[in-house]
Amino acid sequence: MSDQPSPQSLRTEAIETLLIEKKLLTSADVDSVLTTFSEQVGPMNGAKLVARAWVDEGFKARLLEDATTIIAEYGFEGGQVDKLIVKACSESVHHVVVCTLCSCYPWAVLGLPPRWYKDPGYRSRIVREPRKVLTEMGLTLPETTDIKVWDSSAEIRYMVLPLRPAGTEALDETALAELITRDAMIGVAAIETPS
Amino acid sequence: MSDLRLHGDTAPPMRNGEMVFEAPWQNRLFGIAEAMCQQGYFDRNTFRVYLIRAIAQWEAENLGQPDHDYAYFDCFQVALAELLHDTAAIEASVLEDRVLELKARPHGHDHSHDHDHDH
Numbered sequence: 001m002s003d004q005p006s007p008q009s010l011r012t013e014a015i016e017t018l019l020i021e022k023k024l025l026t027s028a029d030v031d032s033v034l035t036t037f038s039e040q041v042g043p044m045n046g047a048k049l050v051a052r053a054w055v056d057e058g059f060k061a062r063l064l065e066d067a068t069t070i071i072a073e074y075g076f077e078g079g080q081v082d083k084l085i086v087k088a089c090s091e092s093v094h095h096v097v098v099c100t101l102c103s104c105y106p107w108a109v110l111g112l113p114p115r116w117y118k119d120p121g122y123r124s125r126i127v128r129e130p131r132k133v134l135t136e137m138g139l140t141l142p143e144t145t146d147i148k149v150w151d152s153s154a155e156i157r158y159m160v161l162p163l164r165p166a167g168t169e170a171l172d173e174t175a176l177a178e179l180i181t182r183d184a185m186i187g188v189a190a191i192e193t194p195s
Numbered sequence: 196m197s198d199l200r201l202h203g204d205t206a207p208p209m210r211n212g213e214m215v216f217e218a219p220w221q222n223r224l225f226g227i228a229e230a231m232c233q234q235g236y237f238d239r240n241t242f243r244v245y246l247i248r249a250i251a252q253w254e255a256e257n258l259g260q261p262d263h264d265y266a267y268f269d270c271f272q273v274a275l276a277e278l279l280h281d282t283a284a285i286e287a288s289v290l291e292d293r294v295l296e297l298k299a300r301p302h303g304h305d306h307s308h309d310h311d312h313d314h
Contacts, residue, residue: 009220014293
């Protein structure tokens with residue numbers, strides 16, 4: 001690796017040092033944000049909601065009705081969710097989430113977005129040809145399944161409630177949560193039946 | 196097709212998928228912007244407007260070009276620098292001067308956080 005910092009690294013350091021000198025920020029402020037996001041914000045939060053919804057129909061109804069209130073009750077951190085809407089997949093309808101303009105994403109339940117979510121290819125193509133893109137990403141849906149694409153915005157973020165896989169009837173909520181992936185909650189993957 | 200990254204792993208949520216940040220400066224940059232938001236210096240929706248503009252500009256200049264490599268965090272950095280300039284927190288010329296100062300710094304300097312070079 002080169003001993004010379006990248007231009008982007010230098011510019012980031014320049015921004016931080018200037019903000020610190022102007023007393024607008026401290027390094028501890030930045031460290032605190034990053035610690036929170038690495039330890040407390042992530043798709044494990046969304047997985048807890050999905051697992052609970054799979055075992056509790058009343059909770060599922062509430063989640064689909066008002067997910068924003070539910071994540072407040074759970075105390076999930078990650079300030080990008082003004083309004084969260086959860087879309088439940090069924091055998092006839094599959095949901096998938098995108099942000100066509102930038103990278104809006106429900107941090108509180110899914111953490112920070114993966115690289116591909118921000119890629120121009122995903123952002124444009126998932127709207128135009130969702131079935132083809134999902135197939136390329138490894139999710140082949142029956143032709144009879146409708147695909148609905150939800151465009152996140154500054155005001156509304158979406159999360160997908162995936163189908164519970166067969167063969168999981170004996171699993172408790174904790175075990176179910178471990179099956180649930182970030183990608184399934186974006187809608188680009190299915191939950192596999194555990195082996 | 197585009198440079199959409201394809202994968203289909205089903206590992207547990209905290210471990211599946213690729214890393215969100217590909218270099219330490221990206222992580223730091225995100226932390227700076229989020230800390231400024233949390234302290235009320237600017238709100239996320241304002242930053243989003245700048246980010247959308249930076250992304251649109253990058254796409255206008257690069258999409259369709261061969262071998263382009265999408266640089267989301269470069270756009271993020273442009274957006275943050277422009278917002279800080281427009282809010283008079285850091286003028287663009289001051290930022291450029293500081294970048295030059297840091298670039299001229301001798302190897303082996305002291306610093307308080309990780310970045311993407313060895314020493």
